[in-house]
Amino acid sequence: MTAPLVTCPTCQDQFPWVEDQLLRWSPRDGRFLPVEPVDTTNPIKLADQRASCYIRCPNPSQDTPQHYTPVVLGQSPAPVVIGLVGRPRAGKSHLLAAMVQGLVTGRANALGVTARPGDGVQHAAFHRGHIEPMLRGESLDGTGDGVVGYADFLLVRSPTGERPVIFFDTGGENFRAMAHNSLRSRFLLNTNALMFVEDADQVMARTAGGNEWISDALARLGVVPHLRSIPSTVVLMKSDQLRYTHPVDRWLRLPDDRGPLVANDFLTESRDVYAVLDQYGANFARDLYDRFDRCTMHFVSATGVAAEDERYPRGVHPMRVLRPLVALLAMTGVLTGPEAAQVGR
Missing domain, CATH: 3.40.50.300 (P-loop containing nucleotide triphosphate hydrolases)
Known part of the structure; x- marks a missing residue:
């Protein structure tokens, strides 16, 4: 299945939406850290886990500092x-x-x-x-x-x-x-x-x-x-x-x-x-x-x-x-x- 194209709202670049590594903000560390979703068959529980997750924008043009995009953007209608x-x-x-x-x-x-x-x-x-x-x-x-x-x-x-x-x-x-x-x-x-x-x-x-x-x-x-x-x-x-x-x-x-x-x-x-x-x-x-x-x-x-x-x-x-x-x-x-x-x- 072809990954959908998403426009990053921060850098304005388009990129294929791939969730190869989920990240979550750590207030203690002051940065985004990898997170492993817990296996579950409950879709509501899974949605709750993913609601606070991000991916790192691949930033194809490399003309914007590193930034992160909420996972929800890849699962929603066009914003x-x-x-x-x-x-x-x-x-x-x-x-x-x-x-x-x-x-x-x-x-x-x-x-x-x-x-x-x-x-x-x-x-x-x-x-x-x-x-x-x-x-x-x-x-x-x-x-x-x-x-x-x-x-x-x-x-x-x-x-x-x-x-x-x-x-x-x-x-x-x-x-x-x-x-x-x-x-x-x-x-x-x-x-x-x-x-x-x-x-x-x-x-x-x-x-x-x-x-x-x-x-x-x-x-x-x-x-x-x-x-x-x-x-x-x-x-x-x-x-x-x-x-x-x-x-x-x-x-x-x-x-x-x-x-x-x-x-x-x-x-x-x-x-x-x-x-x-x-x-x-x-x-x-x-x-x-x-x-x-x-x-x-x-x-x-x-x-x-x-x-x-x-x-x-x-x-x-x-x-x-x-x-x-x-x-x-x-x-x-x-x-x-x-x-x-x-x-x-």
């Missing part, structure tokens, strides 16, 4: 690979932390969506480095240089099954290195879902008519022949700054985890975001809606309030962080049905 794109300090890291926290704690249950870690080692690191500090009211640092791997890897279950969902977040400045084919933005070439993040502060200051970081990301994506068909969302972050402005106020008061899914809700919100961006002259962010065959637009605040001296002394109160993610899950086929099929159209 949804979501890339977050935006200017520095737009709030991408806070958004991703709030989205992942909401998803794994069951806030999307009403929509029939649950999630669990697919890469336990990376999820634990993401939780320690992003989710826990945010929940303590700390302002997160922007994504630093040198990050070439994914931020988190979840297994998202819907009524039709379970599918890997992999999140990439990279520092805004890394999109400026297109002339050098930056490894830190190479993940874009393997994304099949895009989340463009714009800063409401920049929009209100009327400095968001263009966005060189998004422009450079789109330039890198220019080699992707099916770019227009990639499902996309436009997220107007820090929308709490517009919370008393119509129609933003209406949307921020609505829960984003209610069910069932209604496609017209996404269309109506997209219309209102489009109008606000047009009102403030944020032409580039507005025009993203027309660049893609399926696209939605959302009012979002990852923290609910502005930071005070790099902290949130009264805690964070995420607003509508799940909505753009739910839209992408519908547009990538994780969520199915007549309503999901109309989201973004």
